[in-house]
Amino acid sequence: xxxxxxxxxxxxxxxxxxxxxxxxxxxxxxxxxxxxxxxxxxxxxxxxxxxxxxxxxxxxxxxxxxxxxxxxxxxxxxxxxxxxxxxxxxxxxxxxxxxxxxxxxxxxxxxxxxxxxxxxxxxxxxxxxxxxxxxxxxxxxxxxxxxxxxxxxxxxxxxxxxxxxxxxxxxxxxxxxxxxxxxxxxxxxxxxxxxxxxxxxxxxxxxxxxxxxxxxxxxxxxxxxxxxxxxxxxxxxxxxxxxxxxxxxxxxxxxxxxxxxxxxxxxxxxxxxxxxxxxxxxxxxxxxxxxxxxxxxxxxxxxxxxxxxxxxxxxxxxxxxxxxxxxxxxxxxxxxxxxxxxxxxxxxxxxxxxxxxxxxxxxxxxxxxxxxxxxxxxxxxxxxxxxxxxxxxxxxxxxxxxxxxxxxxxxxxxxxxxxxxxxxxxxxxxxxxxxxxxxxxxxxxxxxxxxxxxxxxxxxxxxxxxxxxxxxxxxxxxxxxxxxxxxxxxxxxxxxxxxxxxxxxxxxxxxxxxxxxxxxxxxxxxxxxxxxxxxxxxxxxxxxxxxxxxxxxxxxxxxxxxxxxxxxxxxxxxxxxxxxxxxxxxxxxxxxxx
RNA sequence: GGUUCCGUAGCUCAGUUGGAUAGAGCAACAGCCUUCUAAGCUGUGGGUCGCGCGUUCGAACCGCGCCGGAAUCACCA
Numbered sequence: 058x059x060x061x062x063x064x065x066x067x068x069x070x071x072x073x074x075x076x077x078x079x080x081x082x083x084x085x086x087x088x089x090x091x092x093x094x095x096x097x098x099x100x101x102x103x104x105x106x107x108x109x110x111x112x113x114x115x116x117x118x119x120x121x122x123x124x125x126x127x128x129x130x131x132x133x134x135x136x137x138x139x140x141x142x143x144x145x146x147x148x149x150x151x152x153x154x155x156x157x158x159x160x161x162x163x164x165x166x167x168x169x170x171x172x173x174x175x176x177x178x179x180x181x182x183x184x185x186x187x188x189x190x191x192x193x194x195x196x197x198x199x200x201x202x203x204x205x206x207x208x209x210x211x212x213x214x215x216x217x218x219x220x221x222x223x224x225x226x227x228x229x230x231x232x233x234x235x236x237x238x239x240x241x242x243x244x245x246x247x248x249x250x251x252x253x254x255x256x257x258x259x260x261x262x263x264x265x266x267x268x269x270x271x272x273x274x275x276x277x278x279x280x281x282x283x284x285x286x287x288x289x290x291x292x293x294x295x296x297x298x299x300x301x302x303x304x305x306x307x308x309x310x311x312x313x314x315x316x317x318x319x320x321x322x323x324x325x326x327x328x329x330x331x332x333x334x335x336x337x338x339x340x341x342x343x344x345x346x347x348x349x350x351x352x353x354x355x356x357x358x359x360x361x362x363x364x365x366x367x368x369x370x371x372x373x374x375x376x377x378x379x380x381x382x383x384x385x386x387x388x389x390x391x392x393x394x395x396x397x398x399x400x401x402x403x404x405x406x407x408x409x410x411x412x413x414x415x416x417x418x419x420x421x422x423x424x425x426x427x428x429x430x431x432x433x434x435x436x437x438x439x440x441x442x443x444x445x446x447x448x449x450x451x452x453x454x455x456x457x458x459x460x461x462x463x464x465x466x467x468x469x470x471x472x473x474x475x476x477x478x479x480x481x482x483x484x485x486x487x488x489x490x491x492x493x494x495x496x497x498x499x500x501x502x503x504x505x506x507x508x509x510x511x512x513x514x515x516x517x518x519x520x521x522x523x524x525x526x527x528x529x530x531x532x533x534x535x536x537x538x539x540x541x542x543x544x545x546x547x548x549x550x551x552x553x554x555x556x557x558x559x560x561x562x563x564x565x566x567x568x569x570x571x572x573x574x575x576x577x578x579x580x581x582x583x584x585x586x587x588x589x590x591x592x593x594x595x596x597x598x599x600x601x602x603x604x605x606x607x608x609x610x611x612x613x614x615x616x617x618x619x620x621x622x623x624x625x626x627x628x629x630x631x632x633x634x635x636x637x638x639x640x641x642x643x644x645x646x647x648x649x650x651x
Numbered sequence: 652g653g654u655u656c657c658g659u660a661g662c663u664c665a666g667u668u669g670g671a672u673a674g675a676g677c678a679a680c681a682g683c684c685u686u687c688u689a690a691g692c693u694g695u696g697g698g699u700c701g702c703g704c705g706u707u708c709g710a711a712c713c714g715c716g717c718c719g720g721a722a723u724c725a726c727c728a
Contacts, residue, residue, distance in 0.1 A: 091671070101670060103708055113708085139708080140671060181728080221728060335728080362726060371654065372724080379726045386728050415655055416723050443657080444721080480690065498690085510664065514657065515721065517664095526690050528676040529664080536690050544687055576667095583667075595665060598675085605691060614687045651690075 060579050061153065062087065065098050065143075068131075072124045073100075077108040084108070095135055096142030097572065103139050113139030147563050150571045157574055157631055164577045164638050166208035166585075174212045174397055175201050177409035178327070182314040183223040184252035186321050186462035188445050188452065188518060189411065192507050195644060196442055197409040198327040199508055199590040202642045207585035212401065215329040216393070219311055220336040225292040227251045228306050229285065230258035240313050246320060246463065247313025261285050324466050326500070326644055333393065339384055341392025345428065346378050354427045367423060375420050390421055391428075398433045405436045407588065412441040412513070440588050443515035445507075460520065469499035469524065476526055482651060497646045498532050504645050505531030509594040529598055531645055534636060537601040538647040541633035544614050546649075548626055551614075559624035566607045570628060573600050577635050581642070590643055597639040604632045 066087045074080055084104040090096035102109075102117040109116040114136055121134035121141050132146040157163050177197020180186060186194075201211045231238070231254040240247040262285050269279035280286075295303040322328065346363055349355035355365050355377060363378035377387055384392075397403060408418065418439035425434040444451065452459045474495040477483045483491040502524050509529070510516045526532040548555065563571070576596065584592040613629055616622040637647050 086670080088667075088670080094671075099671090103670080106708080138671065218728060223728080339728095360726085373653080375724095376726060381726080383726085385726070389728085411722090412656070413722055419655080441656085446721095476690070480688095482688080482690080506663095514664085517662090519663085525663095525677065528690095530676080530690085532690055533676090536688080540688055540691085547687070580667095591665080592667090595667095595675090598665095602675085606693095608687080609683095609692045612687070616687095650688080 060582075061575050062089070062098070062579065065145075068128050069098075069100055069120075069124070069143075072127060073105065073120055076120065076123055077105065080105075080108075090142050094137060094140075094142055095144065097145045098143050100141040100143070101139065102141055117141035147568055150568050150575075151563060153575050154571045154628070154631070157571075158627060164581050164635065165206050166578070166582065168210075169208040170210075171208075171404040172210045172212065172401060173204050173405040173407065174214060174401060174403050175204070175407040175409065176214045176216055177201075178215045178322075178329070179218065179410065180215075180318065181218045181221075181223055182248075182251070182311050183227045183255045185246070185248040185317065188460040188462065188465060191325065191462050191465070191503070192442055192445050192512075192516075193409055193411070194322070194325055194327045195504055195507050196440065196512055196590065198325075198644045199593075199642060200407065200409070200440065200588050202644060203581065203584045203588070203590065203593065206581050206642055209404075209585075212331065212403075213329045214331045214333060216333045216335065216338075218335045220296065220307075220339065222289060222293050223255070224307065224311070225289045225296065226258040227255040228303075228310055229289045229292055230254040230261065231310065232306065233285075234261075240316070246317040247315070248317030248321070249463070251310050251314050251317075258285065258289070321462050321466075324463070324500075326646075335389065338393050338396075339389050341396060342384060342388040342390070343378065343382075343392070345391045345395055346388060349377070349424075349428055352428070354424075365420075365424060365427070367420065370423055372416075372420060372423070375424075377424075386417065387420065387424070390417070391424060394421065394425065394433060394437065395430075398430075403436070405438065406433070407438045407440050409440045409442070412443055415439065415441055438588070440512065442512035445516055445518050448517070448519050460518070465503070465520070466500065468520070469503045470496050471499070472524070473499035473502065473526070473532075477651070486650075494648045494651050497648050498526070498535060498651060501531030501535050501640075501645045501647075502526055503531075504643060505534070505594060508590040508643050509598075511589075511591055531640075532651075534597055534601045534640060535645075535647045536651060537604055538633050538636045538640075539649060539651045540608065541604075541629045541636075542649045545626065545630055545633070548614055553614075553622070553626070555623065555626055555630065557623070559620055559627050561618070561621045561624040563624075564611070566611070567625075567628060570600075570603060570607060570632065573603055574631055574635055577639070580639075584642070593639050593642050597636055597643075600632060600639075601636060604629070 066085065069087055070080060070085055073085065086101040086104055088099050088101070090099045100117070100120065102113045105116055106113060109119065111119065117136040117139060121136060121143070124131045124143065125134060130145050130149045131143055133144045135142050175197055178190065178194050180190060197213070201213050204211045234257055235254060238250065240250055243250060245253070262283050265283040265285055266279045269282060270276060274282065292303055296307055346355060349365070350357065350363065355363050357363050360380040361382070362376060362380040364374050364376055366374050368374065375387065376385055379385060394406065397406060410418070418437070422434045422437055425437070447458060447460065449458060474491070477491065477495060483494060486494070506524055507516070580592060580596045584590065611625070613625040614622065616625055640647050
């Protein structure tokens with residue numbers, strides 16, 4: 058189905074041009090009529106005054122009269138100040154509704170042939186996932202869903218930071234204090250067990266620093282000299298040299314972490330088409346650095362380190378390769394970017410990474426451009442998101458104020474369960490069904506809460522108060538869906554035929570719902586263009602809210618006129634369908650009952 | 652100090668890319684369940700859109716300058 062606004066715009070343009078002659082695009086301003094005024098679409102007359110040489114009111118009236126006479130879909134119009142409000146005939150909307158019902162792929166754009174890669178999650182393997190990762194994962198997954206709905210081929214990738222000093226810290230602490238503990242022996246999730254030893258390391262490290270300082274060493278020196286840190290650094294060197302014992306321990310403990318992550322990812326409902334491991338990619342990019350040196354884009358310092366000078370671009374000098382020839386973050390990212398574009402013929406590459414990396418991505422794009430790959434540079438998007446803060450301020454792992462992802466998910470589900478029990482909602486359900494619904498609702502609340510916020514903004518998360526199940530929330534939308542599904546079940550039980558002709562007079566509220574439904578494809582397109590799940594969230598909420606008002610005021614199943622009842626059931630069914638579809642773009646499931 | 656981002660109701664957030672009287676939810680208060688699920692619906696109160704100047708028919712939105720906050724500017728990843 059074509060976007061209706063485009064169709065209307067063409068009709069209006071035709072009318073205005075036959076009155077005043079050819080128009081530039083910016084002179085034709087059409088928008089949906091605001092709710093407080095009567096009408097479907099509004100033409101702003103001000104930009105046309107120079108052509109009409111009349112007052113705003115006279116211009117708008119003239120166009121309105123012309124359109125009413127010449128465009129069959131226009132039923133009436135009114136003019137308020139310089140605004141021409143056009144009302145379409147209700148048969149126009151009924152035809153649109155019939156199109157929606159018939160369209161099996163409503164809301165999905167046809168294939169574009171474009172391939173987009175999106176990287177998200179990108180965890181370290183030394184500790185479990187936390188609230189910040191949740192925002193990242195939900196954003197990445199949702200944007201991937203939205204891009205698919207926009208007709209792109211999407212490749213979801215994870216880049217796991219599985220190597221480095223942080224992993225060695227956990228490994229060493231486990232070796233020293235672990236007594237051979239395993240996830241099996243302790244019953245702990247693997248990522249939590251490894252995280253426990255990361256904390257353990259920090260404890261001993263701090264104690265050692267304190268002791269060295271008590272012996273008269275300066276703080277800076279003590280922080281460098283603490284034996285346990287030296288040992289961890291030694292371990293990293295051994296790892297790079299592929300020392301069999303260290304390597305085996307590394308593989309074993311990372312294996313625990315991956316098993317743990319898998320559980321969390323599954324609980325969150327996110328997945329990946331491909332997982333990259335930094336241990337396999339960290340050497341990439343060195344040849345690109347060589348290339349940059351040859352081209353004179355980079356330069357080498359006396360100590361052999363390689364740099365790029367970006368001061369003319371408003372940035373600083375940036376290190377690309379260490380003096381000892383080992384790679385840094387930027388080296389690796391250049392390499393992976395190169396490989397990804399070469400291997401996959403990507404049209405776009407999206408990185409879902411926190412805003413603390415804004416500078417990094419500025420540099421990455423500039424370096425690629427200067428290396429002579431503007432076609433990549435221009436198609437890299439850093440989908441930057443703000444921190445999630447707690448009422449006490451920022452999360453700090455050292456102070457134990459981190460909100461653990463697994464705990465949070467479990468809490469949300471438990472709360473949903475309690476709420477259901479309190480409201481007596483799932484009394485006649487099986488235990489398994491009650492579990493499934495509570496999981497959907499708890500996660501729906503969490504996901505919607507996070508995704509409705511503009512990613513750029515730092516957001517506040519109050520574990521006690523923020524997550525609500527009433528008002529502008531995931532459960533509100535899920536509930537709307539469940540009520541409609543209940544209606545349809547009952548209709549089926551009563552043997553009411555839903556298919557077929559449903560010719561009936563539409564109420565204004567019903568036209569309003571149809572209008573909202575027709576907005577869905579354009580909403581999906583807008584969300585895709587901006588990588589903005591929040592646009593979908595706002596739309597689905599609006600649709601639910603509007604339907605709830607309608608549901609409250611009008612009988613649907615209890616309506617006695619058969620064709621009106623059928624039309625209303627069909628309308629409700631399409632609302633439920635679009636809710637389900639939109640929520641799926643957010644990665645949120647909707648229940649049949651709740 | 653440089654760069655980037657943010658600032659809208661007591662709180663959490665929208666605001667269709669410059670349009671009409673700036674909107675939701677939460678919290679507060681007042682109502683609505685013998686009738687399709689009350690996780691719902693209706694109503695009341697609540698605003699110097701951080702501040703100032705400019706651009707124009709028109710600015711929360713664009714430009715400039717301030718104020719406040721965040722991130723970053725590492726031979727960490």
